[in-house]
Amino acid sequence: MCKKAWTIAKLNMKNIKAAYVVTAIITVGLIANYIINAIMAMNGVDMSGNESISVAWTLWLLPALAAIIIPARNFRRTVNLGGKRDNFLWSGLVVYAVLSAAVSLAAIVINNTIDNLLINMGNFCGIFTAPTVFGWSEYGIVVAFLQQFAFLFLFAVFVHTLTAIQDKWVGWVADILIIAIISVFTPIAPLRSALVWFFNLILFTNAPLQIAVCLILALAIYSLNKPIFARKAI
Secondary structure (H helix, E strand, C coil): CHHHHHHHHHHHHHCCHHHHHHHHHHHHHHHHHHHHHHHHHHCCCCCCCCEEECHHHHHHHHHHHHHHHHHHHHHHHHHHCCCCHHHHHHHHHHHHHHHHHHHHHHHHHHHHHHHHHHHHHCCCCEEECHHHHHCHHHHCHHHHHHHHHHHHHHHHHHHHHHHHCCCCHHHHHHHHHHHHHHHHHCCCHHHHHHHHHHHHHHHHCCHHHHHHHHHHHHHHHHHCHHHHHHCCCC
16 A cells, blocks of 8 residues: 555656646746846845845645645545545645655755845845744744644645535535634634644644644644545546
């Protein structure tokens, strides 16, 4: 099973070209903005008051878009080519783990090289990075990588599962429920506190707990895909 799942995972990673293209276009656009600011700074323009988001944020699109394409398009292709549903499910975990790890590593490298360089050049008074916004940099680079990986893995699994149920009535119910939770919980103080507590748990809490919660939730949510894909029409 492991060998077949890995083979399907490699095929899935090859067949998400749209995710690569969209992520690349948006990333290049933000890099172009960096270059323009650097050129202006070198020509004497005071850019010290500028603030920007890190280009690393755009990389987060890759696992999210992959989590839409794989269940929506690649599943039927895989089964029609003779792939087993169980192997497809295991391959999804592999893909999201690989992409989340790759994006997290690339983001950490960008944060500690390009972002720091631009700040030191005086192009920006601040660049908002995920480790600084969520406090992941408190425990060092390695822990920041693990925290970012855990969150991206959870996010990709959630998007994958939500996409997988869109062709059933339960998908519409889930969409309405998510919208209702956000719209109802936000204005009511006790419910808003519960919502804030949850996001603190998966984003801002201490590193070991945040990593453990994200991974446990991801595996729990992904387990729902077995009955979903067992009944999914080809």
